[in-house]
Amino acid sequence: MRSPRRLATDLRSADDRDLPSRTDLIGHALSNTIGGPVGRHALIGRSRFMTPLRVMFLISLVVLALGWTTKSPCLQTVGSGYPDQRVANWDHERAYFQLCYSDVVPLYSAELLEQGRFPYKSSWVEKDSSGKEQVRYDGMPAVRHMEYPVLTGLYQYAAMALAKTYTAITKVVAIPALTGVAEVVVFFDIVAVGLALAWLATVWSTAGLAGRRIWDATLVAASPLLIFQAFTNFDALATAFAGCGLLAWARRRPVAAGVLLGLGAAAKLYPVLLLLPLLLLGVRTGRLREVGRTVLATALSWLAVNLPILLLAPRGWSEFFRLNSRRGDDMDSLYNVVRSFTDWQGFDGDLGMWEPPTVLNSVVAALFALCCAGIGYLALTAPRRPRVGQLAFLVVAAFLLTNKVWSPQFSLWLVPLAVLALPHRRLLLAWMTVDALVWVPRMYYLYSVPGRSLPEQWFTATVLVRDLAVLALCALVVRQIYRPEQDLVRAYGWADDPAGGVFDGAPDAPPGWLPAWLRPRAAIAARMGTGDRTPARPL
Template structure:
């Protein structure tokens, strides 16, 4: 197809009244539905001037065999990943310990390098903290350390099973590599540096899977994934912890659901929940949407497969090392409010310390209110919300009311935000603010003579980030209640009054509302 200048309509290339300068390809199809950011997005249109400007009106979209959208997105993501690795490389510097023949290499974190260089990563610290440097198997090995109350606490690996086994597997590989260096002269470095680099390689692959799945879920808006690929949050935090594993599982679950494969979506939800707890929230979102659409059977398929997969992963560790398996829940129950949370801002301002039981009860109670609120939005909105919109609201609500909001947790929102909120300026404003929180946060750990910012700057940054996330939620809610303002519901070239349902909704897309009458009756009453 190609656009006819006189009518503005797409017509087959062979029907045009002109002759080609060469032999036409046998495959004459073009993608007339793809949304082109260089035409529709002011920011992308301006940026495209670097490479020749927006795509031409008569370009044959979708015909390139080399520079496909997915490959370009991978290239952009690799650029961000490279910057992320270089950002952490300051913490991989080595120094000699001792002198003469007895000198050995050690990690050079002298003069608080990990904070002054903004390169701190849990991946490096956990290598020794979780006894991985000793070859210890997670959940079986324990040690003692001081708890919040000053008492000695018996500790195990505090990460869910898939994350813990990933850490152990990479640590084993790093040690084997180091052994090969000693036996055969294979180039190597400190085992902790090898560990970080191998972990980073795996996390980079998980992130590329996330980009791939997000781009395919976006369908005609495949280019929207560029905002995730080049996110400042990815540059700062992709290698701060192990969250990329669960994020990839969530992205794959949403893609499978969008492709009408509920049981496979459940498999990835189960795997994600075995790596990090937050993917389980996706089941709540699917439940309320399926209730409204009358697709309960599909939800049951997803929920059952998620539960079965989660049990298959967790049961062996639970049966063999019950105390070690339970450590994740014990640790999160006993830990205080983190500095990044609203609870800590309130306690610091009021001059008191939260009692752990009260804090847990308050956090749980607010989470229940978030779930009820999101469910209410799903059931009473004038048009059934899109899956990505509701998933974003659920995860954002969870972060805002949870007593822990580690800096890298903000990454969870990036793929969901790209699918839910097609507004480039707003998304990048939030991601830049959220990424910059890292600067005052690192300053908190510096000695007094090195500290570059007062603690109040960090508090202000946390509050500003909270305001930005609330603004994103407000935009999502507005577009749920005003679907005509949602760009994703408008197909390219379609009349303004013709709205799509949920292009990534899978079995939900185009399904009638089974609760519409009940909702109308509730409103009338």
């Protein structure tokens, strides 16, 4: 059969790209709703408009819009007067039974943003439910400051300034449709727009890090966790900086990677954890010079953001670190899960208000250090060098599992890393769904109306299932590190480490000072080969 038209002269095709409509059961099923799998003779990567990244942006915008919709019951304006005189309707614990809770709304008043105060310089005394000022365990007043890292605090301040500008305009120009919206609701919407853009940046960076498996980033764009957690707090800012930092590293720009990771650490500290995988792989490959440049750039960019606030308001700047040192085991932590099912009273027993749980803090630090030591041993001795995404996921997952706090929105940290580490779509979708659904019993456990709230064990049981799911993902990642022929990223020898940067394709060259028991098992690696073409099966 001859083509009715003359063939194109340019027949280039990205034939090495993974095509989910052919290779994945979920992708194949979904493709049937829009015309079926990609054709056998199609030229891949030649679409001028509907590129994979644009498709994923559209998917992400739909899911983010759904996420905003879940928060909308808490954005109903009540009261009269100008926007700064109105409030959002949170009466009768609406935030819990309608599942619309977000830290953004109460923080607007709690952090004195509604008064136009500059974060870190302003302070207040904590009060109880009756309005009485509280006293710390040492007899001092319970003075509070902005509790977030500098970049997140400044982001809130910028959103507040825009919300105040909106209020000022409505007082000059009478626009009934606008005047009826509370200032705090406008503040939330401004924050949400920025967080949505940050998540799109996370999708973009994950797509760039995925290499030939660009469609894996669809799970980041359509993660069920976005429905409840995208606008619960400000964590999307950190995921964007962390993802873009790893992408800069993958493109062999170590200084840019460090600057972005430093900015991420100035928003939430977790991006600094990503330096550990780079350091371990730098030792294994002998590429510590590039890693050193990234570490130095991270420190300098973090310092550049933090130093002005540190000098201007040292007490307010240090509140974030004080708060984390005095927090107990949070309701989402494994420690609280154990307490809820046993008679255990915790490591420190009963403590006064804001009294640091010193034993718990020591246990958390020791457990995380042990996990990092294990990950370090794995990274240095595995028969084949692990990928950056695999180690990054293990480090962040270990941090969350051993930490005394796992706020629901922290799970967003794992989403892009899990996609890069273990691109088995059905497994990841199952974990994300379980993790997202933890929000429902959490809200109804906090809902205090008798006969309508859930017992604590209903909530902690779902937390335990979530933690077991993350542990299972960690076990699979470790298994694939020791059996790289089962790693979908390295299947058929198409790629080594798309996110590896200078590590991609680099041979092992550990320094002479590294002891023999921390060196790669060369004999096993030689037997397995670094170009294993055994096909891996999707799970």
